[in-house]
Amino acid sequence: MLPFSNRPLWLALLALAPASTLPAQAALTLSVDVAAPGKPISPDLFGIFFEDINYSADGGLYAELIQNRSFEYSPLARREWTNLTAWELTPRGGRGDLDVDGAFPLHANNPHYAVLSVRDTGEVALVNEGFDGVALRADEDYRLSFFARRLYAGGRWDGKKSASPLPLVARLETREGAVLAETSFVVTEDSWQTFSATLKSNATTPAARLVLIARERGGLALDEVSLFPAKTFRAHPNGLRADLAQTIADLRPRFIRFPGGCLVHGNGIPNFYRWKDTIGPVEQRRQQANLWGYHQTVGLGYFEYFQFCEDIGARALPVVPAGVSCQNSGHTGGTGQQCLPLAEMGAYIQDVLDLIEWANGPSTSTWGAKRAAAGHPAPFGLKYLGVGNEDHITPGFHERFELIQRAIQARHPEIVVIGTVGPAPDGEDFERGWRLADELRVPMVDEHYYKSPDWFWANLARYDAYDRSRAKVYVGEYAAHDDKRRSTLRAALAEAAHLTALERNGDVVTLASYAPLLAKRGRTQWTPDLIYFDNTNVYPTLSYEVQRLFGNNAVATVLPSTLRDAPTNLAFSTARDSAGDLVLKLVNGASTPRQLRIELVGFTRTSTPAELTVLAHPDANVANEDARPPAAATLSQTITVSPTFEHELPAHSLTIIRIPHAP
Secondary structure, X not given: OEEHHHOOHHHHHHHHOOHHHOOOEEEEEEEEEOOOOOEEOOOOOEEEEOOOOOOOOEOOOEOOOOOOOOOOOOOOOOOOOOOOOOEEEEEEEOOEEEEEEOOOOOEOOEOOEEEEEEOOOOEEEEEEOOOOOEEEOOOOEEEEEEEEEEEEEOOOOOOOOEOXXXXXXXXXXXXXXXEXXXXXXXXXXXXXXXXXXXXXXXXXXXXXXXXXXXXXXXXXXXXXXXXXXXXXXXXXXXXXXXXXXXHHHOXXXXXXXXXXXXXXXXXXXXXOOOHHHHOOOHXXXXXXXXXXXXXXXXXXXXXXXXXXXXXXXXXXXXXXXXXXXXXXXXXXXXOOOOEOOHHHHHHHHHHHHHHHHXXXXXXXXXXXXXXXXXXXXXXXXXXXXXXXXXXXXXXHHHHHHHHHHHHHHHHOOOOEEEEEOOOOOOOHHHHHHHHHHHHHOOOEEEEEEEEOHHHHHHOOOOOOOOOOOOOEEEEEEEEEOOHHHOOEHHHHHHHHHHHHHHHHOOOOEEEEEEOOOEEEXXXXXXXXXXXXXXXXXXXXXXXXXXXHHHHOOOOOEEOOEEEXXXXXXXXXXXEEOOOOOEEEEEEEOOOOOEEEEEEEEOOOOOOEEEEEEEEEOOOOOOEOOOOOOOOOOEEEEEEEEOOEEEEEEOOOEEEEEEEOOOO
């Protein structure tokens, strides 16, 4: 955030221009009753939604630098993928082979491994360039680990196999072959051994590679070949990429919904996201193809999700399948919903109940003990649980959702179950989902909408008339899609206007999260997204800045206010935060400045300093560009306010006025 003394030239000129060249709209009066007790709203209102789309997890937030580390890629994700995708055998004076086998797996959930063999004297190298290169920083540590077993020494078909040890060299190299770090190992056992070392890179590069070099005749089995930066977020092993995680933390989200999205109910019943397959040692987790066309190692699993929530002070909001698959399963054009057989629903429901015990049970309970064994003896304190995502509300869905919801209600009435009402803010699934929620008294439903900026402006009153006796609302996925799905200021301000409406209705809309959260440049299936990144940089959008400003100016109580003859392109919320500060949020969607007279009814001070924060640009079509300063900077200064004062809202702007401890 820049102080006004460092304002960009365009804003400085705007402030100095004569009034005749800046035709402001006629003054409007916003009257705020600051003496009123106000209406309490959800303390968890603004959060984030993480789905493993756009390479958000593997190759993204999950800090693993090696691609296909367990040799489990398959054409189920992409037709051209095999178990050896991302790996290359490179002779360096010797001859050898690279194969895949499954005779001696590390674990039933990790059935494949690589066999590296050397047929005669000379070096043979196994190379992995990670996800579009392995990014390294000079003088920083990287933790290498892998499993290996000796299959044979000497010749594979020798009458009597040698028991000689097999040396293995591990290097970090540039693509040109310059050595950045090196270490050596010796494989001596015919059963699986674990190996690890710390490598310090002697240079910075965005595109290094890991090279494993065998030098003696023989055959080695290799699996779970892993390379992590030592500097993960909060220094957790098997942790998160620090800069991406911090960018998310800077939003100050009150909750994190995970792991999806459509990812949850998957591409058919076998592709359900099963939480139990994502906990425990990473080499024992069951990997699978991703509905979005790539692979999930599930190294970023339920423990890591909950740990991240705790690290940044956010509630965990996991989502489980509702016993049905995605209706788009199997290339069926929306008719592919499969229902888990009713005979299997009892076991599936127990899995859901076990999740609650894993998250909240004492360390002496069956599943609480597994959480404790992973390093977290205390309960995580799960409150919310999503069941289903954008499902067709069919009779099969209805029956299975009801079984799950009633079981949770009976065993864990403290858990807030969140149902689904389809992928749109209206239509058949929306109406059927709401009828189901009414029938079952579901505590909360999940509404989704991806619409134009104009739609958001036109629907600011959407929740004003919602029946407060029905289910609460979680706006689980939304985004304003501007021209060509660009993350423009126009879109960001439409979302800001939407957020003011959610604050005003924060008694019925208790949770909200933009979607999608992350997208890797060159690996993106969906736009727009909140945060873009590559291997070395993070590129927040203007929509991100809006979310950050609302997250860092969260409020607790909405105050009554009036704005007579309010135009359709002006939105506002008037509220107090938990510390007693008065927070005014004002969004001007017009292409001209707007004069606003603000009356603070019941304000007892003659004048007082206030913090003014403005995000604005005269061109609503601007968007952030990678590696360049923000297209519209957020600026701040201290101003003086009184019981009645006037303020000009710049064209295309979000303005926040914070008055500390306003009486």
